[in-house]
Amino acid sequence: MKAIAALLLVLCYVVESSTWECKEAPRLYSIRQIxxxxxxxxxxxRYGRPYQLSGRYWYSLGLASLKHVSVGPAGTWxxxxxxxxYKLVGGNWKVVNGQTLQQVDAGGDGQVVGVAPTTNYSYCQRAKYACSYYGVGTLAWTGLTKPLVYVSCGKMYGCWGLDTRNRTFVAKKVNPDTxxxxxxxxxxxxxxxxxxxxTxxxxxxxxSDGKVFQRLxxxxxxxEGRTWRKIPMCMPISHLTYDLNHLWVVTSSGWLLQCTK
Known part of the structure:
Protein backbone atom coordinates (compact mmCIF):
# COMPACT_ATOMS: atom_id res chain seq x y z
CA MET A 1 0.00 0.00 0.00
CA LYS A 2 2.83 2.38 0.81
CA ALA A 3 4.38 1.70 -2.60
CA ILE A 4 1.08 2.47 -4.33
CA ALA A 5 0.69 5.68 -2.32
CA ALA A 6 4.24 6.71 -3.19
CA LEU A 7 3.55 6.11 -6.88
CA LEU A 8 0.40 8.24 -6.70
CA LEU A 9 2.37 11.03 -5.08
CA VAL A 10 4.94 10.89 -7.87
CA LEU A 11 2.09 11.27 -10.34
CA CYS A 12 0.82 14.23 -8.33
CA TYR A 13 4.13 15.98 -8.78
CA VAL A 14 3.52 16.15 -12.50
CA VAL A 15 -0.19 16.93 -12.38
CA GLU A 16 -0.62 20.35 -13.91
CA SER A 17 -4.03 21.64 -14.86
CA SER A 18 -5.44 25.13 -15.07
CA THR A 19 -1.92 26.31 -14.13
CA TRP A 20 -2.01 24.46 -10.78
CA GLU A 21 0.96 22.23 -9.95
CA CYS A 22 0.90 19.96 -6.90
CA LYS A 23 3.56 18.23 -4.82
CA GLU A 24 3.70 16.51 -1.47
CA ALA A 25 3.57 18.97 1.42
CA PRO A 26 5.38 18.53 4.75
CA ARG A 27 3.95 15.26 5.99
CA LEU A 28 1.47 15.14 8.86
CA TYR A 29 0.22 11.65 9.55
CA SER A 30 -3.52 11.05 9.93
CA ILE A 31 -4.37 14.62 8.94
CA ARG A 32 -8.11 15.26 8.95
CA GLN A 33 -8.60 18.98 8.40
CA ILE A 34 -6.48 22.00 7.46
CA ARG A 46 -7.96 12.14 13.23
CA TYR A 47 -6.64 11.67 16.75
CA GLY A 48 -7.67 15.19 17.78
CA ARG A 49 -4.24 16.77 17.83
CA PRO A 50 -3.89 20.36 16.51
CA TYR A 51 -0.67 21.36 14.74
CA GLN A 52 0.92 24.42 13.17
CA LEU A 53 3.32 24.38 10.23
CA SER A 54 6.69 26.13 10.58
CA GLY A 55 9.05 25.73 7.66
CA ARG A 56 9.13 22.02 6.78
CA TYR A 57 7.92 20.78 10.16
CA TRP A 58 4.65 20.47 12.02
CA TYR A 59 4.59 21.42 15.71
CA SER A 60 1.98 20.55 18.30
CA LEU A 61 -0.31 23.52 18.94
CA GLY A 62 -1.30 23.73 22.60
CA LEU A 63 -2.48 20.84 24.74
CA ALA A 64 -6.19 20.61 23.95
CA SER A 65 -7.66 17.79 21.87
CA LEU A 66 -9.43 19.40 18.89
CA LYS A 67 -11.18 18.07 15.80
CA HIS A 68 -11.26 21.36 13.86
CA VAL A 69 -8.97 24.42 13.87
CA SER A 70 -9.03 27.73 12.01
CA VAL A 71 -6.71 30.73 11.77
CA GLY A 72 -7.41 34.26 10.56
CA PRO A 73 -7.66 37.93 11.55
CA ALA A 74 -9.49 36.99 14.77
CA GLY A 75 -6.71 34.63 15.87
CA THR A 76 -6.63 30.84 16.07
CA TRP A 77 -9.85 29.06 17.04
CA TYR A 86 -11.59 27.26 22.00
CA LYS A 87 -9.29 30.18 21.24
CA LEU A 88 -5.50 30.06 21.37
CA VAL A 89 -4.32 32.58 23.97
CA GLY A 90 -0.67 32.89 24.95
CA GLY A 91 0.14 29.49 23.44
CA ASN A 92 -2.64 27.70 25.34
CA TRP A 93 -6.21 26.86 24.38
CA LYS A 94 -8.90 28.68 26.36
CA VAL A 95 -12.52 27.49 26.38
CA VAL A 96 -14.91 30.04 24.89
CA ASN A 97 -18.11 29.77 26.90
CA GLY A 98 -21.41 30.70 25.31
CA GLN A 99 -22.03 28.42 22.32
CA THR A 100 -21.14 24.92 21.14
CA LEU A 101 -20.00 24.56 17.51
CA GLN A 102 -19.07 21.57 15.40
CA GLN A 103 -17.13 23.68 12.88
CA VAL A 104 -15.56 27.11 13.26
CA ASP A 105 -14.00 29.63 10.87
CA ALA A 106 -11.82 32.62 11.78
CA GLY A 107 -11.14 33.88 8.26
CA GLY A 108 -13.56 36.80 8.19
CA ASP A 109 -12.96 40.49 8.75
CA GLY A 110 -12.35 39.96 12.46
CA GLN A 111 -15.56 38.05 13.09
CA VAL A 112 -15.69 34.30 13.79
CA VAL A 113 -18.44 32.06 12.41
CA GLY A 114 -19.49 28.48 13.00
CA VAL A 115 -22.17 25.82 12.82
CA ALA A 116 -23.91 24.35 15.85
CA PRO A 117 -24.30 20.57 16.23
CA THR A 118 -27.68 18.87 15.71
CA THR A 119 -29.62 22.04 14.84
CA ASN A 120 -27.21 23.25 12.11
CA TYR A 121 -27.91 26.82 13.17
CA SER A 122 -25.09 29.09 12.04
CA TYR A 123 -23.62 31.70 14.37
CA CYS A 124 -21.27 34.67 14.29
CA GLN A 125 -19.09 36.31 16.93
CA ARG A 126 -18.60 40.04 16.45
CA ALA A 127 -15.09 41.20 15.58
CA LYS A 128 -14.71 43.43 18.64
CA TYR A 129 -15.20 40.52 21.03
CA ALA A 130 -13.66 37.75 18.91
CA CYS A 131 -10.37 39.60 18.50
CA SER A 132 -10.07 40.74 22.10
CA TYR A 133 -11.24 37.57 23.87
CA TYR A 134 -8.53 36.13 26.12
CA GLY A 135 -10.34 33.37 27.97
CA VAL A 136 -12.42 35.23 30.55
CA GLY A 137 -16.20 35.55 30.51
CA THR A 138 -18.98 34.29 28.27
CA LEU A 139 -19.53 35.39 24.68
CA ALA A 140 -22.98 35.92 23.18
CA TRP A 141 -23.25 34.73 19.57
CA THR A 142 -25.44 36.20 16.84
CA GLY A 143 -27.41 33.96 14.48
CA LEU A 144 -26.58 34.15 10.77
CA THR A 145 -30.26 33.56 9.90
CA LYS A 146 -29.70 30.38 7.87
CA PRO A 147 -29.24 26.69 8.84
CA LEU A 148 -25.90 25.48 7.49
CA VAL A 149 -23.67 22.43 7.70
CA TYR A 150 -20.49 24.34 6.83
CA VAL A 151 -19.59 28.04 6.73
CA SER A 152 -16.50 30.04 5.78
CA CYS A 153 -15.83 33.78 5.57
CA GLY A 154 -13.27 35.95 3.82
CA LYS A 155 -12.10 39.41 4.75
CA MET A 156 -13.11 40.91 1.39
CA TYR A 157 -16.21 39.39 -0.18
CA GLY A 158 -18.51 37.99 2.49
CA CYS A 159 -19.33 34.50 3.74
CA TRP A 160 -20.14 31.26 1.94
CA GLY A 161 -22.02 28.29 3.35
CA LEU A 162 -23.59 24.93 2.58
CA ASP A 163 -27.15 24.24 3.61
CA THR A 164 -28.51 20.91 4.87
CA ARG A 165 -28.91 19.75 1.25
CA ASN A 166 -25.27 20.67 0.53
CA ARG A 167 -26.27 23.51 -1.77
CA THR A 168 -24.01 26.56 -1.88
CA PHE A 169 -25.07 30.01 -0.67
CA VAL A 170 -23.26 33.32 -0.28
CA ALA A 171 -23.95 36.20 2.09
CA LYS A 172 -22.39 38.96 0.03
CA LYS A 173 -21.82 41.16 3.06
CA VAL A 174 -21.61 40.29 6.75
CA ASN A 175 -21.02 43.30 8.96
CA PRO A 176 -18.13 42.33 11.28
CA ASP A 177 -19.35 44.77 13.94
CA THR A 178 -22.92 43.47 14.10
CA THR A 199 -8.68 36.10 3.25
CA SER A 208 -18.92 14.52 -1.73
CA ASP A 209 -16.94 12.35 -4.16
CA GLY A 210 -13.72 14.30 -3.63
CA LYS A 211 -13.62 16.64 -6.62
CA VAL A 212 -12.22 20.18 -6.25
CA PHE A 213 -13.81 23.29 -7.76
CA GLN A 214 -12.81 26.96 -7.76
CA ARG A 215 -15.33 29.79 -8.09
CA LEU A 216 -14.30 32.27 -10.75
CA GLU A 224 -21.33 35.42 -6.06
CA GLY A 225 -18.90 35.06 -8.97
CA ARG A 226 -19.73 33.71 -12.42
CA THR A 227 -18.81 30.04 -12.78
CA TRP A 228 -17.19 26.99 -11.19
CA ARG A 229 -13.98 25.55 -12.63
CA LYS A 230 -12.93 22.00 -11.82
CA ILE A 231 -9.33 21.57 -10.66
CA PRO A 232 -8.32 17.99 -11.56
CA MET A 233 -6.56 16.14 -8.75
CA CYS A 234 -4.69 12.85 -8.87
CA MET A 235 -6.62 11.52 -5.85
CA PRO A 236 -10.02 12.19 -4.20
CA ILE A 237 -9.84 15.14 -1.80
CA SER A 238 -11.53 15.35 1.61
CA HIS A 239 -10.52 18.85 2.76
CA LEU A 240 -8.67 21.93 1.54
CA THR A 241 -7.66 25.50 2.30
CA TYR A 242 -6.07 28.40 0.39
CA ASP A 243 -3.86 31.34 1.34
CA LEU A 244 -1.34 33.50 -0.52
CA ASN A 245 -1.29 31.46 -3.75
CA HIS A 246 -0.94 28.14 -1.89
CA LEU A 247 -3.73 25.59 -2.15
CA TRP A 248 -3.42 22.90 0.51
CA VAL A 249 -5.42 19.72 -0.12
CA VAL A 250 -5.95 16.67 2.09
CA THR A 251 -6.53 13.47 0.13
CA SER A 252 -9.07 10.89 1.25
CA SER A 253 -6.13 8.56 1.97
CA GLY A 254 -4.58 11.09 4.37
CA TRP A 255 -1.82 12.66 2.25
CA LEU A 256 -1.27 16.42 2.21
CA LEU A 257 -0.53 18.14 -1.10
CA GLN A 258 0.65 21.70 -1.66
CA CYS A 259 -0.43 23.26 -4.96
CA THR A 260 0.67 26.54 -6.51
CA LYS A 261 0.08 28.36 -9.78
Whole structure:
Protein backbone atom coordinates (compact mmCIF):
# COMPACT_ATOMS: atom_id res chain seq x y z
CA MET A 1 0.00 0.00 0.00
CA LYS A 2 2.83 2.38 0.81
CA ALA A 3 4.38 1.70 -2.60
CA ILE A 4 1.08 2.47 -4.33
CA ALA A 5 0.69 5.68 -2.32
CA ALA A 6 4.24 6.71 -3.19
CA LEU A 7 3.55 6.11 -6.88
CA LEU A 8 0.40 8.24 -6.70
CA LEU A 9 2.37 11.03 -5.08
CA VAL A 10 4.94 10.89 -7.87
CA LEU A 11 2.09 11.27 -10.34
CA CYS A 12 0.82 14.23 -8.33
CA TYR A 13 4.13 15.98 -8.78
CA VAL A 14 3.52 16.15 -12.50
CA VAL A 15 -0.19 16.93 -12.38
CA GLU A 16 -0.62 20.35 -13.91
CA SER A 17 -4.03 21.64 -14.86
CA SER A 18 -5.44 25.13 -15.07
CA THR A 19 -1.92 26.31 -14.13
CA TRP A 20 -2.01 24.46 -10.78
CA GLU A 21 0.96 22.23 -9.95
CA CYS A 22 0.90 19.96 -6.90
CA LYS A 23 3.56 18.23 -4.82
CA GLU A 24 3.70 16.51 -1.47
CA ALA A 25 3.57 18.97 1.42
CA PRO A 26 5.38 18.53 4.75
CA ARG A 27 3.95 15.26 5.99
CA LEU A 28 1.47 15.14 8.86
CA TYR A 29 0.22 11.65 9.55
CA SER A 30 -3.52 11.05 9.93
CA ILE A 31 -4.37 14.62 8.94
CA ARG A 32 -8.11 15.26 8.95
CA GLN A 33 -8.60 18.98 8.40
CA ILE A 34 -6.48 22.00 7.46
CA UNK A 35 -6.84 25.78 7.45
CA UNK A 36 -4.61 28.63 6.28
CA UNK A 37 -4.78 32.38 6.75
CA UNK A 38 -2.58 35.41 7.40
CA UNK A 39 0.44 33.40 6.24
CA UNK A 40 -0.14 30.66 8.81
CA UNK A 41 -1.17 27.01 8.34
CA UNK A 42 -2.87 24.91 11.02
CA UNK A 43 -4.31 21.41 10.94
CA UNK A 44 -6.03 18.76 13.05
CA UNK A 45 -5.48 15.00 12.90
CA ARG A 46 -7.96 12.14 13.23
CA TYR A 47 -6.64 11.67 16.75
CA GLY A 48 -7.67 15.19 17.78
CA ARG A 49 -4.24 16.77 17.83
CA PRO A 50 -3.89 20.36 16.51
CA TYR A 51 -0.67 21.36 14.74
CA GLN A 52 0.92 24.42 13.17
CA LEU A 53 3.32 24.38 10.23
CA SER A 54 6.69 26.13 10.58
CA GLY A 55 9.05 25.73 7.66
CA ARG A 56 9.13 22.02 6.78
CA TYR A 57 7.92 20.78 10.16
CA TRP A 58 4.65 20.47 12.02
CA TYR A 59 4.59 21.42 15.71
CA SER A 60 1.98 20.55 18.30
CA LEU A 61 -0.31 23.52 18.94
CA GLY A 62 -1.30 23.73 22.60
CA LEU A 63 -2.48 20.84 24.74
CA ALA A 64 -6.19 20.61 23.95
CA SER A 65 -7.66 17.79 21.87
CA LEU A 66 -9.43 19.40 18.89
CA LYS A 67 -11.18 18.07 15.80
CA HIS A 68 -11.26 21.36 13.86
CA VAL A 69 -8.97 24.42 13.87
CA SER A 70 -9.03 27.73 12.01
CA VAL A 71 -6.71 30.73 11.77
CA GLY A 72 -7.41 34.26 10.56
CA PRO A 73 -7.66 37.93 11.55
CA ALA A 74 -9.49 36.99 14.77
CA GLY A 75 -6.71 34.63 15.87
CA THR A 76 -6.63 30.84 16.07
CA TRP A 77 -9.85 29.06 17.04
CA UNK A 78 -11.02 25.46 17.27
CA UNK A 79 -13.62 23.04 18.55
CA UNK A 80 -13.32 19.64 20.21
CA UNK A 81 -15.21 16.35 19.94
CA UNK A 82 -17.77 17.65 22.45
CA UNK A 83 -18.24 20.77 20.27
CA UNK A 84 -16.75 23.12 22.85
CA UNK A 85 -15.18 26.21 21.28
CA TYR A 86 -11.59 27.26 22.00
CA LYS A 87 -9.29 30.18 21.24
CA LEU A 88 -5.50 30.06 21.37
CA VAL A 89 -4.32 32.58 23.97
CA GLY A 90 -0.67 32.89 24.95
CA GLY A 91 0.14 29.49 23.44
CA ASN A 92 -2.64 27.70 25.34
CA TRP A 93 -6.21 26.86 24.38
CA LYS A 94 -8.90 28.68 26.36
CA VAL A 95 -12.52 27.49 26.38
CA VAL A 96 -14.91 30.04 24.89
CA ASN A 97 -18.11 29.77 26.90
CA GLY A 98 -21.41 30.70 25.31
CA GLN A 99 -22.03 28.42 22.32
CA THR A 100 -21.14 24.92 21.14
CA LEU A 101 -20.00 24.56 17.51
CA GLN A 102 -19.07 21.57 15.40
CA GLN A 103 -17.13 23.68 12.88
CA VAL A 104 -15.56 27.11 13.26
CA ASP A 105 -14.00 29.63 10.87
CA ALA A 106 -11.82 32.62 11.78
CA GLY A 107 -11.14 33.88 8.26
CA GLY A 108 -13.56 36.80 8.19
CA ASP A 109 -12.96 40.49 8.75
CA GLY A 110 -12.35 39.96 12.46
CA GLN A 111 -15.56 38.05 13.09
CA VAL A 112 -15.69 34.30 13.79
CA VAL A 113 -18.44 32.06 12.41
CA GLY A 114 -19.49 28.48 13.00
CA VAL A 115 -22.17 25.82 12.82
CA ALA A 116 -23.91 24.35 15.85
CA PRO A 117 -24.30 20.57 16.23
CA THR A 118 -27.68 18.87 15.71
CA THR A 119 -29.62 22.04 14.84
CA ASN A 120 -27.21 23.25 12.11
CA TYR A 121 -27.91 26.82 13.17
CA SER A 122 -25.09 29.09 12.04
CA TYR A 123 -23.62 31.70 14.37
CA CYS A 124 -21.27 34.67 14.29
CA GLN A 125 -19.09 36.31 16.93
CA ARG A 126 -18.60 40.04 16.45
CA ALA A 127 -15.09 41.20 15.58
CA LYS A 128 -14.71 43.43 18.64
CA TYR A 129 -15.20 40.52 21.03
CA ALA A 130 -13.66 37.75 18.91
CA CYS A 131 -10.37 39.60 18.50
CA SER A 132 -10.07 40.74 22.10
CA TYR A 133 -11.24 37.57 23.87
CA TYR A 134 -8.53 36.13 26.12
CA GLY A 135 -10.34 33.37 27.97
CA VAL A 136 -12.42 35.23 30.55
CA GLY A 137 -16.20 35.55 30.51
CA THR A 138 -18.98 34.29 28.27
CA LEU A 139 -19.53 35.39 24.68
CA ALA A 140 -22.98 35.92 23.18
CA TRP A 141 -23.25 34.73 19.57
CA THR A 142 -25.44 36.20 16.84
CA GLY A 143 -27.41 33.96 14.48
CA LEU A 144 -26.58 34.15 10.77
CA THR A 145 -30.26 33.56 9.90
CA LYS A 146 -29.70 30.38 7.87
CA PRO A 147 -29.24 26.69 8.84
CA LEU A 148 -25.90 25.48 7.49
CA VAL A 149 -23.67 22.43 7.70
CA TYR A 150 -20.49 24.34 6.83
CA VAL A 151 -19.59 28.04 6.73
CA SER A 152 -16.50 30.04 5.78
CA CYS A 153 -15.83 33.78 5.57
CA GLY A 154 -13.27 35.95 3.82
CA LYS A 155 -12.10 39.41 4.75
CA MET A 156 -13.11 40.91 1.39
CA TYR A 157 -16.21 39.39 -0.18
CA GLY A 158 -18.51 37.99 2.49
CA CYS A 159 -19.33 34.50 3.74
CA TRP A 160 -20.14 31.26 1.94
CA GLY A 161 -22.02 28.29 3.35
CA LEU A 162 -23.59 24.93 2.58
CA ASP A 163 -27.15 24.24 3.61
CA THR A 164 -28.51 20.91 4.87
CA ARG A 165 -28.91 19.75 1.25
CA ASN A 166 -25.27 20.67 0.53
CA ARG A 167 -26.27 23.51 -1.77
CA THR A 168 -24.01 26.56 -1.88
CA PHE A 169 -25.07 30.01 -0.67
CA VAL A 170 -23.26 33.32 -0.28
CA ALA A 171 -23.95 36.20 2.09
CA LYS A 172 -22.39 38.96 0.03
CA LYS A 173 -21.82 41.16 3.06
CA VAL A 174 -21.61 40.29 6.75
CA ASN A 175 -21.02 43.30 8.96
CA PRO A 176 -18.13 42.33 11.28
CA ASP A 177 -19.35 44.77 13.94
CA THR A 178 -22.92 43.47 14.10
CA UNK A 179 -22.66 40.02 12.45
CA UNK A 180 -25.77 40.86 10.41
CA UNK A 181 -25.69 39.25 6.92
CA UNK A 182 -27.05 41.03 3.86
CA UNK A 183 -29.24 38.04 2.95
CA UNK A 184 -28.20 34.71 1.42
CA UNK A 185 -28.03 34.08 -2.33
CA UNK A 186 -28.10 30.60 -3.90
CA UNK A 187 -25.06 29.77 -6.03
CA UNK A 188 -25.85 27.07 -8.57
CA UNK A 189 -23.35 24.29 -9.17
CA UNK A 190 -22.19 20.95 -7.76
CA UNK A 191 -23.22 19.92 -4.25
CA UNK A 192 -20.31 20.34 -1.85
CA UNK A 193 -19.21 18.72 1.39
CA UNK A 194 -17.05 21.70 2.41
CA UNK A 195 -16.40 25.25 1.22
CA UNK A 196 -13.38 27.50 1.73
CA UNK A 197 -13.09 31.29 1.48
CA UNK A 198 -9.62 32.77 1.71
CA THR A 199 -8.68 36.10 3.25
CA UNK A 200 -8.36 37.62 -0.22
CA UNK A 201 -11.75 36.33 -1.36
CA UNK A 202 -10.86 33.19 -3.35
CA UNK A 203 -13.47 30.42 -3.02
CA UNK A 204 -12.93 26.66 -3.35
CA UNK A 205 -15.20 23.70 -2.71
CA UNK A 206 -14.95 19.92 -2.37
CA UNK A 207 -17.76 17.64 -3.56
CA SER A 208 -18.92 14.52 -1.73
CA ASP A 209 -16.94 12.35 -4.16
CA GLY A 210 -13.72 14.30 -3.63
CA LYS A 211 -13.62 16.64 -6.62
CA VAL A 212 -12.22 20.18 -6.25
CA PHE A 213 -13.81 23.29 -7.76
CA GLN A 214 -12.81 26.96 -7.76
CA ARG A 215 -15.33 29.79 -8.09
CA LEU A 216 -14.30 32.27 -10.75
CA UNK A 217 -15.37 35.84 -11.50
CA UNK A 218 -15.75 37.06 -7.91
CA UNK A 219 -15.50 40.85 -7.67
CA UNK A 220 -16.72 43.51 -5.28
CA UNK A 221 -19.75 44.14 -7.49
CA UNK A 222 -20.39 40.44 -8.22
CA UNK A 223 -19.56 38.61 -5.02
CA GLU A 224 -21.33 35.42 -6.06
CA GLY A 225 -18.90 35.06 -8.97
CA ARG A 226 -19.73 33.71 -12.42
CA THR A 227 -18.81 30.04 -12.78
CA TRP A 228 -17.19 26.99 -11.19
CA ARG A 229 -13.98 25.55 -12.63
CA LYS A 230 -12.93 22.00 -11.82
CA ILE A 231 -9.33 21.57 -10.66
CA PRO A 232 -8.32 17.99 -11.56
CA MET A 233 -6.56 16.14 -8.75
CA CYS A 234 -4.69 12.85 -8.87
CA MET A 235 -6.62 11.52 -5.85
CA PRO A 236 -10.02 12.19 -4.20
CA ILE A 237 -9.84 15.14 -1.80
CA SER A 238 -11.53 15.35 1.61
CA HIS A 239 -10.52 18.85 2.76
CA LEU A 240 -8.67 21.93 1.54
CA THR A 241 -7.66 25.50 2.30
CA TYR A 242 -6.07 28.40 0.39
CA ASP A 243 -3.86 31.34 1.34
CA LEU A 244 -1.34 33.50 -0.52
CA ASN A 245 -1.29 31.46 -3.75
CA HIS A 246 -0.94 28.14 -1.89
CA LEU A 247 -3.73 25.59 -2.15
CA TRP A 248 -3.42 22.90 0.51
CA VAL A 249 -5.42 19.72 -0.12
CA VAL A 250 -5.95 16.67 2.09
CA THR A 251 -6.53 13.47 0.13
CA SER A 252 -9.07 10.89 1.25
CA SER A 253 -6.13 8.56 1.97
CA GLY A 254 -4.58 11.09 4.37
CA TRP A 255 -1.82 12.66 2.25
CA LEU A 256 -1.27 16.42 2.21
CA LEU A 257 -0.53 18.14 -1.10
CA GLN A 258 0.65 21.70 -1.66
CA CYS A 259 -0.43 23.26 -4.96
CA THR A 260 0.67 26.54 -6.51
CA LYS A 261 0.08 28.36 -9.78
Missing amino acids: DAGMGQVVAAT GCDSSNKV CVPDGWTRVNGPTMQMIEVS DGEVFGVT GITDSRR
